Amino acid sequence: MIYVRPTSLLAHRRQEEEEASAASTGFLPVLRSSFPNLAPPGSSTLPLSSLQAALSLDAPTLTSESTPVPDHFHLILASLGKTLASLIFPKGDDGEIDWIGFLIGYNRCCARMPVSQSVNLLYRLYAALCREASAPCGLEFDPDSDENDKVGGSLLPGELLVLLWICWVMGHSSRIAKMPKGGKDPLVLPDVSHLLLSTFVSCGVVTEDESIWRCDVAGIDKGVSAQKLQTWVLTMVPGLSNCLVRYVQERIRDFSTSAESVSSSDLVSDDNSNGDVHDAYLLTRGRAWAVSLTQREKLSEELSSFQVNSWDLLYRQILSLSSIHGKGLSRFWSNVEGYNSSLFVLVSASSEDSTEHNNPRRWIIGISTAQGFENKDSFFGSSGNLYAINPIFRVFPPSGKEKNFLYCHLRPTIRVYEPNPKPVGLAFGGSIGNERIFIDEDFAQVTVRHHAIDKTYQHGSLIPNQGFLPVEASVLEVEVWGFGGKAAKEKQDAFKNRENLFSEQRRKIDLKTFANWEDSPEKMMMEMVSDPNKVRREDR
Structure with a gap:
């Protein structure tokens, strides 16, 4: 120079x-x-x-x-x-x-x-x-x-x-x-x-x-x-x-x-050139760009450059096509388990007008989180935002008062007595029993409560004309997008492979590891049940 x-x-x-x-x-x-x-x-x-x-x-x-x-x-x-x-x-x-x-x-x-x-x-x-x-x-x-x-x-x-x-x-x-x-x-x-x-x-x-x-x-x-x-x-x-x-x-x-002249390998085409693409997913380019304007650094970059073919769609449920990834919390968990990076969840639901019962209204809300989901009976998470996506766009960042960002609790595989069972489902904000957003176990119904019960996210209506009473609506679609990149997806795939390997090993039965039936505790229990009054002396 x-x-x-x-x-x-x-x-x-x-x-x-x-x-x-x-x-x-x-x-x-x-x-x-x-x-x-x-x-x-x-x-x-x-x-x-x-x-x-x-x-x-x-x-x-x-x-x-x-x-x-x-x-x-x-x-x-x-x-x-x-x-x-x-x-x-x-x-x-x-x-x-x-x-x-x-x-x-x-x-x-x-x-x-x-x-x-x-x-x-x-x-x-x-x-x-x-x-x-x-x-x-x-x-x-x-x-x-x-x-x-x-x-x-x-x-x-x-x-x-x-x-x-x-x-x-x-x-x-x-x-x-x-x-x-x-x-x-x-x-x-x-x-x-x-x-x-x-x-x-x-x-x-x-x-x-x-x-x-x-x-x-x-x-x-x-x-x-x-x-x-x-x-x-x-x-x-x-x-x-x-x-x-x-x-x-x-x-x-x-x-x-x-x-230097741009080589042909550097030229790219607009993957969303077809005007019908924007109706294929809940997360359109316009909605992704709007969310990116509320985020910072890497997350904003990836949301702004949203392309359907280059992102990781971890889970998708459509009411009329539930076979895409399956329906319900268990299928949701099998697709997002092990993905330990930033996620964006969208929920589309339909609620009836209180004055016109034949006038269903469709709305979309979104949740961003900086970490993956965990199967716990309590809230977890460190950051995230709530979004009203459609028909109006609003963002509700953390208030800084509480940290009840995420809740994901599956039904236990082994049924045990619980005096105070925790709700099974997916939730965001609020507290257990009074969640700001709660999706039931079957992903069939979503409940949105008034912001007064939530100290985690800032106040505001997620749905137009929400009111003070809880709004219960039928779930139409659910999407979970991961933007941790290729590395996060590879780690999730490796995690799933290990889990599948452990599951296969647990299914296999090695007969050599079993002792003689005469010495087994199962035989003693069977005898006690058949004749509980029989006198037995412990062998020493």
């Missing part, structure tokens, strides 16, 4: 400050490697056009799992690199960017900062993209204000949908960039209607839980204010602000080594 010594002490100090800020993110070596590859040979400055091209993304043909993609969305993605480079990277008098300007631009969006500041930057990027594409945008800015000032205005459902899709594309840019150009499979944007509904309910646009069941988000004619939307992001999906950070880092990292 060609370095030019700063001409003043002030510039030298500024460079040190910016380098220290970039180093705190662990990305400074990548910046040092990518800058000379972006700059012309022998030059110490970087043309803006070169940076715009580096931050651009050539997206393939687009389609959606649910709502049709607006025409202006293609124009927004086409101007992403140009708009982003012009927004965050300061130019010199000659219209080019030096090393300090390159650091300043990176730190503006990727350095450690409050989430509220990151959301404001995301707002400004979205508004600039909409201006370039002549797309509607209800956000308002004071032209004389600082970039960290509050943003005004509001976003309608269609505008918020585009914003969420932009964040999804930026968060998946590395995979999208490797898709074959001109391929027959389009890029399928996920269904995020549950996030839209969560936004409008949390921000007070949809005020009644009862209306959630019949709410058409696209038909809402009111917008959600920028301030309330920011609060929703902070409390519900803080990872949304990291999508821009991830995009800039991934695009710059591509130039950290000498530019």
Whole structure:
């Protein structure tokens, strides 16, 4: 890299400050490697056009799992690199960017900062993209204000949908960039209607839980204010602000080594290009992405890059197809036993409307746990979250007051008298007998209780219009996904092989190990039963 010594002490100090800020993110070596590859040979400055091209993304043909993609969305993605480079990277008098300007631009969006500041930057990027594409945008800015000032205005459902899709594309840019150009499979944007509904309910646009069941988000004619939307992001999906950070880092990292053409082996296709795939499992790409926005580090990465074919589906039960993995707690246990890594459980159930008994309502809840299940008669676990997945998305992290995260108790194989038998089933939160979520032994019924009985997870309704009384519903589907990777699955397979070997050994009977019948205690017991009054003398 060609370095030019700063001409003043002030510039030298500024460079040190910016380098220290970039180093705190662990990305400074990548910046040092990518800058000379972006700059012309022998030059110490970087043309803006070169940076715009580096931050651009050539997206393939687009389609959606649910709502049709607006025409202006293609124009927004086409101007992403140009708009982003012009927004965050300061130019010199000659219209080019030096090393300090390159650091300043990176730190503006990727350095450690409050989430509220990151959301404001995301707002400004979205508004600039909409201006370039002549797309509607209800956000308002004071032209004389600082970039960290509050943003005004509001976003309608269609505008918020585009914003969420932009964040999804930026968060998946590395995979999208490797898709074959001109391929027959389009890029399928996920269904995020549950996030839209969560936004409008949390921000007070949809005020009644009862209306959630019949709410058409696209038909809402009111917008959600920028301030309330920011609060929703902070409390519900803080990872949304990291999508821009991830995009800039991934695009710059591509130039950290000498530019090389992408080989055909590096090209990947979108496994979920078929629009019907999103209905095959409870855990869709849109739902997995929403959950990833609430998680951190590795778990967030694996959820965000959810692909059905690359994940471990440990257990699946469907009411009409119970033969997939079997039905009930015993079949569940045989599939998850020995898997000692992070899991995500989804339960789909149907409950009847209290006012309209012929109107069953289907809902989905989820549970994340950082460890595997154990067969115990008490609660266990160290961390986890509860989720309302559908029709509305909500997250309930631990409260820190209790640690009753998981409960898994199977019926004992040997029947013994128990004065106070523990419930047989699967539970999450609450206490024994008053579980926040309880699934019975047959996986036929799930009971969801009010959050007042639970001190493990934070308060809130898992089901719209839940009320204070326990909600009992019929279980329709159950899925358990493991994201411990190949190593966790191999350890589980080795554990199952050992258990099968021990079981086979216990079944085998070695006749040589048995003593003579005349000397056996079984013969003495039989004689005592037949003639208990017979006098016997112990042989010494």
